[in-house]
Amino acid sequence: MSDRHDDKSLPAKEAVYIPETINEAMQHLRQNRDTTIWAGGTHAMTRPSREGRVMSVHAVHELRRVIRREDHLEIGASVPLARLRLLGERFLPEVLRQALDEVGPPPLQNTATIGGLLAVPETILPTALVLRLLAARVEARRTEGTRWIALAGEQRALASEIRRGELITRVRVPSRRWTHWISHSFGRPYPRDGDSLTVAAMLAVDKETISEVRMAAVYASRYLVRTRELEAELVGKRHPLQSRDAAMVEQQLGAHATLQTEFSELARHRTVHGIISFLQQR
Numbered sequence: 319m320s321d322r323h324d325d326k327s328l329p330a331k332e333a334v335y336i337p338e339t340i341n342e343a344m345q346h347l348r349q350n351r352d353t354t355i356w357a358g359g360t361h362a363m364t365r366p367s368r369e370g371r372v373m374s375v376h377a378v379h380e381l382r383r384v385i386r387r388e389d390h391l392e393i394g395a396s397v398p399l400a401r402l403r404l405l406g407e408r409f410l411p412e413v414l415r416q417a418l419d420e421v422g423p424p425p426l427q428n429t430a431t432i433g434g435l436l437a438v439p440e441t442i443l444p445t446a447l448v449l450r451l452l453a454a455r456v457e458a459r460r461t462e463g464t465r466w467i468a469l470a471g472e473q474r475a476l477a478s479e480i481r482r483g484e485l486i487t488r489v490r491v492p493s494r495r496w497t498h499w500i501s502h503s504f505g506r507p508y509p510r511d512g513d514s515l516t517v518a519a520m521l522a523v524d525k526e527t528i529s530e531v532r533m534a535a536v537y538a539s540r541y542l543v544r545t546r547e548l549e550a551e552l553v554g555k556r557h558p559l560q561s562r563d564a565a566m567v568e569q570q571l572g573a574h575a576t577l578q579t580e581f582s583e584l585a586r587h588r589t590v591h592g593i594i595s596f597l598q599q600r
C-alpha cells in the first residue's frame with residue numbers, strides 16, 4: 319500500500335490512499351467511512367471531495383481480473399472499458415460490445431472502469447442500461463459482509479443502492495445468447511440531464527416465436543422506462559411482430575407514466591417507434 323498523505327504539509331482533504339489488496343481497501347473504508355473511491359477518476363475528478371480522503375483503487379490487482387465461467391463472465395470492478403472490450407471480443411454479448419464501443423473518446427475508454435461507469439451518482443449511462451437488460455449483478459463488499467445487487471427493473475441508479483463504506487468488487491454478466499438486439503443512443507449521455515436517449519432491446523426467437531424479450535429506454539441518463547408486463551405479454555408471439563401486436567405495444571408503451579411525463583416528445587417518439595421497428599424486423 320502507499321499513501322501520499324505522508325507529507326504532513328498536505329491538507330487531509332488532498333490525501334490519496336492507494337491500497338493494493340481488497341482487504342486493505344476494506345480496512346481503510348471501515349476506518350474512514352467518508353472516503354471517496356476513485357477508479358478511473360473520469361467522473362470522480364470532476365467532483366473533488368470537500369471532506370475526507372480519496373482512495374484510488376487502480377492498484378488493486380484483484381479488481382482488474384476478468385474470469386470466464388460456464389454461464390457468465392465475471393468482471394473486476396476496476397477493469398478499464400477498453401480492456402474489457404478487447405478481452406470480451408469472443409465472450410461478451412454483442413449488444414454489450416456495441417454499448418462499450420460507443421462510450422466517449424478512446425482516452426476515456428482506456429481510463430474509465432466498469433465499476434465506475436455503474437456507480438456514477440444518480441446516472442444511468444447507456445452501458446449500464448444494457449447491463450440491466452442482460453440481468454447483470456454487482457458484488458458490493460463491506461468489512462461486515464458481501465452482497466449481490468441485481469441490476470434490473472426500474473430501480474434507481476446503482477449508486478443510490480451502494481452504502482457508505484461499500485466497495486463494488488465484481489460485475490457478473492450472464493452469457494445467454496440473444497438472437498436479435500439493438501442499442502441505439504442519441505445525444506451525449508454525460509453529464510446527465512441533457513437531451514440524451516438510449517433505447518436498448520433484446521430478443522430470443524425460436525422457430526419464429528418470441529421466447530424471451532427485454533426492452534428499456536433511458537432519457538437524460540436518469541429516467542428509466544421498462545415494462546415487464548409488456549415483455550411477458552410478448553412471449554409466445556410470432557416474430558417478426560404482426561401489426562395488431564405492434565398496436566398493442568404502441569398503446570402499452572405510450573401509456574407508461576415516466577414516458578409521458580419525463581421524456582421529451584421526440585424521445586418518446588423515438589422510444590416507441592424504435593422498439594416497434596425492432597420487434598417487426600426479421
Ligand SMILES: Cc1cc2nc3c(=O)[nH]c(=O)nc-3n(C[C@H](O)[C@H](O)[C@H](O)COP(=O)(O)OP(=O)(O)OC[C@H]3O[C@@H](n4cnc5c(N)ncnc54)[C@H](O)[C@@H]3O)c2cc1C
Pocket residue numbers: 354355356357358359360361362363375395396420421422423426429430431432433434435436437438439443444445480484485486487506507508
Ligand atoms: C469527457 C467525458 C465524456 C464522457 N462521455 C461518455 C459517453 O459518451 N458515454 C458514456 O456512457 N459515458 C461517458 N462519460 C462518463 C464515463 O463513462 C464515466 O465518467 C466513467 O465510466 C466512470 O468510470 P471511472 O472508472 O472513471 O469512475 P470514477 O470517476 O473513478 O468513479 C465514478 C463514481 O463511482 C464511484 N466508484 C468507482 N469505483 C467504485 C467502486 N469500486 N466501488 C464503489 N464506488 C465506486 C466513485 O466514488 C464515483 O462516485 C464521459 C465522461 C467524461 C469525463
